[in-house]
Amino acid sequence: MNLALINIKQLVTVPSDGKRVKTGAGMSSLGLIENAAVLIEADKITWIGRMEELSMSSLGEADVLDCLDRVVMPGFVDSHTHLLFAGSRDDEFALRSTGASYREIADKGGGILNTVKHVREASKKDLKKYARGRIGAMLRHGTTTAEIKSGYGLDAENEIKMLEAIRELGHEEVMTVVSTFMGAHAVPPELQARRKEYVGAILNNMIPYVGSKKLAEFCDVFCEKGYFGVDDCRSILEQGKQFGLLPKVHAEELSHTGGAELAAEVNAVSADHLEHVTAAGIAALASKEVVATLLPGVSFFLNHPYAPARKLIDAGVPVALASDFNPGSSMSYSMPLMMTIACTQMRMSPEEAITASTLNAAAALNLSGERGSIEVGKKADAVILNIPNYRYLPYHFGENHVEKVVKNGVVLEW
Numbered sequence: 001m002n003l004a005l006i007n008i009k010q011l012v013t014v015p016s017d018g019k020r021v022k023t024g025a026g027m028s029s030l031g032l033i034e035n036a037a038v039l040i041e042a043d044k045i046t047w048i049g050r051m052e053e054l055s056m057s058s059l060g061e062a063d064v065l066d067c068l069d070r071v072v073m074p075g076f077v078d079s080h081t082h083l084l085f086a087g088s089r090d091d092e093f094a095l096r097s098t099g100a101s102y103r104e105i106a107d108k109g110g111g112i113l114n115t116v117k118h119v120r121e122a123s124k125k126d127l128k129k130y131a132r133g134r135i136g137a138m139l140r141h142g143t144t145t146a147e148i149k150s151g152y153g154l155d156a157e158n159e160i161k162m163l164e165a166i167r168e169l170g171h172e173e174v175m176t177v178v179s180t181f182m183g184a185h186a187v188p189p190e191l192q193a194r195r196k197e198y199v200g201a202i203l204n205n206m207i208p209y210v211g212s213k214k215l216a217e218f219c220d221v222f223c224e225k226g227y228f229g230v231d232d233c234r235s236i237l238e239q240g241k242q243f244g245l246l247p248k249v250h251a252e253e254l255s256h257t258g259g260a261e262l263a264a265e266v267n268a269v270s271a272d273h274l275e276h277v278t279a280a281g282i283a284a285l286a287s288k289e290v291v292a293t294l295l296p297g298v299s300f301f302l303n304h305p306y307a308p309a310r311k312l313i314d315a316g317v318p319v320a321l322a323s324d325f326n327p328g329s330s331m332s333y334s335m336p337l338m339m340t341i342a343c344t345q346m347r348m349s350p351e352e353a354i355t356a357s358t359l360n361a362a363a364a365l366n367l368s369g370e371r372g373s374i375e376v377g378k379k380a381d382a383v384i385l386n387i388p389n390y391r392y393l394p395y396h397f398g399e400n401h402v403e404k405v406v407k408n409g410v411v412l413e414w
């Protein structure tokens with residue numbers, strides 16, 4: 001089916017110029033076209049231009065979507081989520097609001113292990129049911145591609161249950177779903193005193209199974225004191241590579257551990273968090289063009305320091321933004337909210353925040369060749385926003401400005 005988007009007041013294309021990512025000053029170039037139109041054939045963009053260049057008679061049988069002078073931009077790519085979960089952590093939220101820290105709550109058996117208990121008790125069917133509701137809401141907030149991590153199972157049976165659920169959601173939902181194996185999210189409760197045994201299970205049982213069954217594209221690790229050290233993370237990521245899983249790292253989140261340097265060393269696709277990254281870590285990421293995925297929702301929600309976005313951008317590191325949507329450290333899937341926090345707390349410009357949530361975020365999933373920008377030949381994923389210009393997206397916060405979503409060339413109904 002063919003589709004024409006017409007009467008677009010401002011089209012934000014985020015042009016890749018044939019590159020994988022945007023860096024430095026390039027992050028500010030949004031490729032704006034005023035009074036624009038976009039033509040789509042099947043799921044791909046075939047033409048972009050100004051309304052006056054479009055001959056309406058050439059549209060033939062195409063469905064025409066009049067965008068009524070709205071802003072159109074690429075669908076948002078949320079490249080870091082833990083959206084497959086059961087249970088709630090509102091009790092921990094309340095404790096934090098009166099002064100308890102994320103680390104103190106985790107040390108008492110809360111945190112990730114709290115959610116592990118609920119996920120182990122839940123069936124795959126129930127996990128998918130909860131996730132489906134969240135995915136629908138994310139689409140309505142403009143997210144058209146989402147990565148989902150395992151990591152609340154922490155044994156072979158429950159990690160595989162999570163990954164199968166993620167794969168099935170990817171087949172059943174219109175959202176593009178990318179799967180990440182994160183067995184190294186925490187040491188499971190039954191092996192607290194036997195961390196090495198758990199790392200052995202990840203290396204010798206879980207990764208070979210996940211890789212051979214193609215249950216994930218990526219392998220992620222929580223490189224943090226009290227979780228997994230640099231050496232264990234390196235072994236896990238290298239073993240993942242042997243089985244076709246590309247490396248990602250939760251790096252420098254609660255303290256400085258050298259996770260950023262490790263990400264560069266293993267040629268990770270992305271290093272995520274980076275609240276405590278050092279100058280050496282920034283230089284290492286820049287040297288390998290590792291995408292730095294910043295998660296401002298976590299700093300906001302936990303009242304933690306923010307990642308040094310300006311230093312990263314100025315050093316030439318490609319920066320992406322993601323929600324980290326999870327029940328503990330960031331209970332939000334709103335990419336526009338992440339952009340607002342990035343602008344107000346990390347001094348990113350609206351242009352940089354948009355690039356970081358589209359093209360660079362797609363690069364964090366190795367998808368920037370097909371998604372993350374509005375360019376001829378790319379998949380037609382776009383959001384139609386009821387705002388006067390693109391700056392209003394981060395500026396007018398707390399409101400969902402998404403009016404319509406086009407996913408793979410189809411206008412979604414809700």
Ligand code: NIG
Nearest residue numbers: 111112222250324326328329
């Ligand atoms: O990215 N850091 C580890 N993982 C998540 C938190 C998950 C949780 O608290 O359940 C994060 O912040």
Ligand code: FE
Nearest residue numbers: 080082250324
């Ligand atoms: Fe995370």
